[in-house]
Amino acid sequence: MNETEAAVSSHKQIAATCFNQVWDLLEKEVRTPEEQENMIHLCHSSFWHWTQAEECTEQNLSIGYWQLSRVYAVVGQGENSLNYAKRCIAVSEEAGLAPFYIGYGYEAAARACNVLGQSTESRRFKEVAYEYLEKMTDEGSKKLLVSDLEGLQ
Structure with a gap:
């Protein structure tokens, strides 16, 4: 695997990891202010890393925008x-x-x-x-x- 392939693979892995961590936080009944802030950062990180992956599709963007909207609704923004x-x-x-x-x-x-x-x-x-x-x-x-x-x- 060359450097470019490794970077694309890393972006996808980071995006998926951040996305899943956001879900873990969304599923909590109560979140601390720090967890809420982390959830926002993780969600934006997931979205950005997806946009860096070659395979990023409009479907990925749709899901990412939806998750960002949900996170901001949950934190009251x-x-x-x-x-x-x-x-x-x-x-x-x-x-x-x-x-x-x-x-x-x-x-x-x-x-x-x-x-x-x-x-x-x-x-x-x-x-x-x-x-x-x-x-x-x-x-x-x-x-x-x-x-x-x-x-x-």
Whole structure:
């Protein structure tokens, strides 16, 4: 393996490791302020390292933007959350990704609006997410999105 191949492989490994560490923190019931800050840094690190990998696709970007939006919603930073949700939606729609990814972009936007106290906008985004849910064929994916949508106020 040459240096370039090793660097690409390292970027993918670091991205995956950071991504998984973010999930570990998201799954905690209670996080310390330090854990919240680490979660933000890990999420941005994961995203950046994915962008450095040759195989980075629009699907990877969609997932990364979605995770950034979720992290910012969880820590109460609604503006940042909404910004990344909108990026998730844009990259997913522009790339013509499967309804799962677009639906989750709208779920993220609804969640961000909840954090911002924008209930009307949250309901609007949630309705669009449900429209994409109807286009999904994989039952497991549908269950995931339904669960997250039902968890929103």
